[in-house]
Structure formats: C-alpha cells, structure tokens
Amino acid sequence: MIDSHELKKRDLYLNKMIAFQDTEPVKVVTGIRRCGKSSLLKLMTLHLRENGIADDQILEMNFESYAFKNMNSDAFYEYVKQHIVPGKRMYLFFDEVQRVPGWEDAVNSFRVDFNCDIYVTGSNAYMLSSEYATYLSGRCVEIKMLPLSFSEFLTFHDFEIRETKSALGGIRKQVFDQNGEHYDLREVFDAYMRFGGMPGITDIGLDQEKALMLLEGIYSTVIMRDILERENRRGQKKITDPILLKKIALFLADNISSNISVSSIGNRLMNEGLLEDGKRKGIPSAHTVQNYVNALLEAYFFYDIKRFDIKGKEFLRTLGKYYIVDIGLRNYLLGFRDRDSGHAIENVVYFELLRRDYDVSIGKIDNAEVDFIAAKADDKIYVQVTESMASEVVRKRELTPLQKISDNYEKIILSLNPGMDSSYEGIKSINLIDWLISE
Template identity: 30%
Template sequence: MDLQVLKEIIREQKAVFEAEGPEGLIEREALKKVSEFLKLPHVLVISGLRRSGKSTLLKQIHKNFYGEELVYYLNFEDERLIGFEAGDFNLLYETFIELFGKSQVFFFDEIQNVEGWELFVRRMYERGFKFIITGSNSSFLSRELGTRLTGRYVGLELYPFSFLEFLKFKGIPSPKEPLTEERGLIKGAFNEYLEKGGIPEYLRFENAELLKTLYENILYKDILVRYGLGDEKALRELALYLFSNYSSEINYSKLQKMLGLGSANTVKNYIGYLENSYMVFTIPKYDFSLKKQIYAPKKVYAIDSAFINLISFKFSRDRGRMLENLVFLELKRRNMELYYHRARKECDFIVTENEKPVEAIQVTMALTGNREREYGVLLEALEAYGLEKGLILTETEEFEETIRGKKIIVKPIWKWLLE
C-alpha cells in the first residue's frame, strides 16, 4: 500500500467522519444496545444491508460515547484501498500514530473487504485495544468471527428504519396514547412507510435511481464477484422471483427447474448469498421433528418495502402480504426466533425461545368477513403448541376476546409497531 495515498485517504475520511451530518439526521434506536455493548471489552460488530445507516451509526457512536477522544477511523469501501491487504494493517496503525498520536480505539467501516482482517483485530484486541467495525455480509463476518474471534465479540444487526424511526424522520410525535389528530398523522405516516420503506438515503432524496444502484451493487459486488458466480441471469431471475413472492413459501426443487440451475442445492446456495447480503430472509416451518423442519418449504421475506415496489412484478404487490412482510421485519429488529406454522392451516409467525414456541401471531388486513378463517388459523397454532393466548394484527381493529379457552388479542399494526 502506497504510504502517501494511505495518508491522503485517512485525512480525507477523518474530515468527513467527524463533520456534522445533514440536518434532520435521527439517532438510531440501536444506540441503546450499543451503550450496553460498549461496557464490554469485546469487539463490537455491526452488520446489515448496504446503505442501511451503519456508517451513520458509527458517527453517532463516536459523538455519543467518545466525544473529543481520539479514535482511528477507516472506511474500506474506498476504491483507493482495493490493494489493501491484511499485511498492511501494521502500516495503517503506524500511520495513524504518525498523523494523530496514540489511541486505543479503532472504527473500521465495511471491514469484510479485506481478507484476513480478523488476525489484526484479534492481536490488537489481546493488547487491550477496542474495535467497532461494520460489514455488509453476514456470512463472511460470521465465518471470520467464528474462527478467529470466538468469544471476543458481540454482534448487532442494523436494519432500515423502524416505524418509530420513520416517525422521528418525518417529525411526527409518537405518544403512548395518541389523541385523534396524532392518530391521524401516525396512520397517514404508516401508509407512507408501507409504501416507501425505511432505507434512510432513499427516504431523504426519494430518487428511485438510488435504489436501483444499491440493488445492482449488492447483486454484482456482494454476490456475483465475491462468490465468483458465473450465471448472472439465474441470480437476477431468482432475485426477481423472491421479491415478487415475498411472504410466501418457496420450493428449491421447483426453483431449480424454473431457473435451469444445476441442482436444488445450487438454488439454496444462491438464496443463501442473497440472505448473507441482507436482501431477503427465510424462516422455516416449526416442527417438533428437526428432520421434518429441515426438509419442509421455507417462507421468504424481503428487506424493505421500497425494494419490493422497485423490483417485484406489479401484480404481486398485495397489501396483505406487504403488511405481513412489515411485521416480519419488526420481529427481526426485536431479535425474535421465528418460524411459521402449517398443519391443516397456516399461521404466519411462531415466536420461540430456546426453540420452544412462546407466541403465535397472525397478520391480516381486516377481520371483517374473514374472522372465522383467521381465528381458526390462530387457534390451531395455539392448541398445537399449548399456548394460552395469541395475537392478530390488522390495519384498524382493536379488541380482545376468549375463544375455546384461548385469549385472542386483536391490535392495529401501527400501534403494535410503536410498542
């Protein structure tokens, strides 16, 4: 690595990193978790979708927890660092000291771009240095963390804006018991959130080209190039299919035939690559038999409503499925272990703790003309797993009642999102 180029990059990035952000920049809810993690000596690893706010979160961590303290910062997404290798970390550390003096804290952005980075981090961690790092690929991060940093790190996944963060972004208050006018504003914002999603940069500029560029960068840089895939057409067709069939079951064998890929296992790998890049997520069917659970079809969900509206076929934008996808993402933010239930009927979500079912959730637009079906779905799941109460999330309805000895709680999705 050329030393003069490295110095130039470090100085430029430091100026940008420490500059005040644009007006209206909201503090992420993840800062609450960060405050607990920073009490530990462990490496803090923040992962998530590209452009979901990881770099901004690093700035907020710096501002809120380190103040005027000197920290070393480098973003490895800079194209001038393409030649940077693991062996250059010592030069980097020496250069930081030369330019700014001594510090015990490193902030590294998009660290997965440097193969072998974990060797330097482990060595310096053992010497008492603190690391806060981000990455956009869960597989590469977990593989490296698992082999070199086992027991030495804590992880935090950052998703696009939650509904609460979206309301802050729009300047709309979110009291626990909103009055009539406040409810009207919140409901209007909920409809907008369902359409536009929560990717911060897209919400700020509302330019579809930004989403298209982000989508292309993820497919090309994070998947095709990183994994050395030769069949770009199959990957693009698969991504289109998944974004058009969100909130639905998928079958690897059927997809293999449809895409003309070598085997169902190849399809599984491709979906895994999309998952690693935080584009889509899959959840398994819950079964007391692990073998049946493994072989049962999975359900797929998309990272954000804006991507669904950009990429999917227009006929696939079913509001009911959009609502289900939204609920799924919030459950992921709350770090829930998720499955779906299917026997005679299908219940959208089974929440587990230590693989034991603790909650059943069904999502529907409305119960009007639909109550018997939705109650039947939820009750089947409650009885199957010995649960005493279940939750039905709708757009507007709110009440509770007891059916067949089971408590049914019905609540508006927008209100549940604010809990």
C-alpha cells in the same frame, strides 16, 4: 465526514453498542448495504467524544474509500500501529472491513497487541461464517442492523404523532409534519409501505421517481459489490450471472411469505425457459439455484425462516419462507401494486419481531399454520397477520390455529382493520399500526 447535525438517532442499535463499550469482544455491525451502519459508527464516535474521549484516541477507516483501496492485512496492521497513541486506550472503527483480505488476522492482532476497543461493520454474512469467525474464536458480538422500522421512519421524516379528540369524544392519532400539515396515521403507513425504510430516502424526500433511483443504486451495489465481486470460496461456485441472480431475486420477492423450496424456484425458472436444464451440463439446477439464493441471504437482501412443529416441538426440514429486508426494494423489483398487500404487511411484522430481539419461526400445528412464533429467553408470543378481521371467514381462518395451541403464552392477531372485538377467548386482536408504534 458526516456532519453530526445530519445524523439521525438510531438508539435501538446505539444503545446496544454502548452496552458493549470497553468490553473485550470485537463489536461487529452487520446488515444490508446502506441501512445505516456507517452512520451508527459515527454516532458511536460522537458518543465517545461527548464522554471525554480525545480525538487522537479514535481511529476511523472506511474501506470503501479510495485511500485504502488495495490495502492488505499487513498494510492494515502497520497503518493502525502508526496511529496508536502510547499509554492511551484506543477506539478503532473499521467500516466495510471485509474488503481487506485477511482482515480477521489483523483485527485479532490489534486485540492482542494494543489497549483498544474495536468496532467493525460488514455487508456480508460470510465475514462471520465459521471459517472466518474461528480467527476471532468467539471473541466478537454481532449487532444486527436493519432498515428503518415504522417508528424510525416517522422520526427520520420529521413526523410527529399527536392524539386529538374525535367528533365522537374518543381519541384518535394524527400525524403532523414540520409545516403543521396533518395526515391520517394510515396515510403515513401507506407511504412507509411504498417507500420502505432505507435511510437514504430521507435525504431525497418521499418522491417516487427519486426513491426508485436510490433503490436501484442500492440493488446494484449489493449485487455487484457483495455478490458478484465476492471471492471464490471453498466448495462454492462463484456467482457469475447477474441476469439469473435478478430472476431469482424477483421470484423470491414475488413469493415472500409463501412456502417455497429451492427446487420449486428452479422448476419455475426452467418452465419459463430462464434456466437451462442443469443435467445436460452435469450441474443439478437446484444446486445452482441454492448457491444464488445463499448469496442473496449472505448479502442480507433476503432472510429465511424455518418451520417449527408446535406439537412435536421440533424444527421441520420441509418448506421454509423468505422475506425481503426492505419493502421499498421489493417495490423497486416488482413495481408498485396493492394486490398482495397481506404478504407485504406480514413481511413488515417479521422484521419488527427481529428488531424486538425475538427468534422467529413459522408455527405448524396439525395441518394449520401460525404465521410467527416469536421467542425470547423468558417470553413467547404467537402472531397471526391479516389485512382485516371484519369478515367471519377470515376470523375463523386466523383464530383456528391459535385456538389449537394449548400453552398459556400470548396469542395475538395483527391487522389493519381489527374489527369490533378486541379479544376472542383471550386471543387479542390488535391494530397493526398501533403495535408498530408501541415500544
């Protein structure tokens, strides 16, 4: 049992969950392993208890526990049935439910047979793929969970931002820790770019050796539990080669925010002698690579993003990009390095846009590219990301694609060094760190 004192708030997700409390759909929390899904369920049970729900109305089952190790859907149904309190509304919490074969049948039956509100978590997107979701026939709502944002990182590590006067009379933001030590905001951001946002890092402190051990554990668990152990599925070859899987993960991590195709991954691996030419074995290597890439996407280790033609107003089938769910995991895979920090900050911006509930795509306009088009029902922003706007050459490169867009939606450039000008013909130049900590 997690002690409630240890639970750090994740209001972004908890508020979504509370908004759906006592509504019919099954609440499904998805995301990579160890990003905080179990703690979110605990936070929700705490919220219920604080609001008068009795302990016997709350049933929690974690299927990673040995207690439920070989449970099938029949045993699952019977166990829950025995814990139902007649005449009371029940709140059912099922952690890593995809480990129960046929879980959807049981969960659907609870919905029909009992007066209950159901919350489940899972670490694999396959659990919501069409084949499974038909059982719940649209009666579920997905809450997509990610590792810590930079704002959450500050809170989790007990950092507090205070504004202080600078020598020139302006205001500057400084970060204070619990001992009253103070740091530049940039220093703490650099720590975030090094350690990433896995909540477990909070427990061990910002210690590189321990962090790498923790991240290695997360990588191994994702690879073993969610990919190599996943069941053989219709039309999909089983993923059996952990070495090839790691090579593909390394390739994708090394090429975040680059336009890549599956065939280019296969070719590179073949050139390096890492992949047999599939034709000899009767398996096209691109097909094999695609299966492994899909497995990494389904385990929420990588996310893919499509290109959108701004003038033609259509999604393009050509090259997309991949981003890694946590920059700390990338550093675990590739080692710490500064040479492509531009790609790393772009990765951070992509996930921040997802956290803010935007649908995100890459923009193409003529031969130029806009890093992100972020759209909601009533809102759209065009975003460029670059390390610095100080040089004339970079300014021209970043501004040109945005200047070609003729609509009136907001256009911004995020950088760690925005330069002197805060706006270029209506295109805003914003400090990336300020943007990350703004609500």
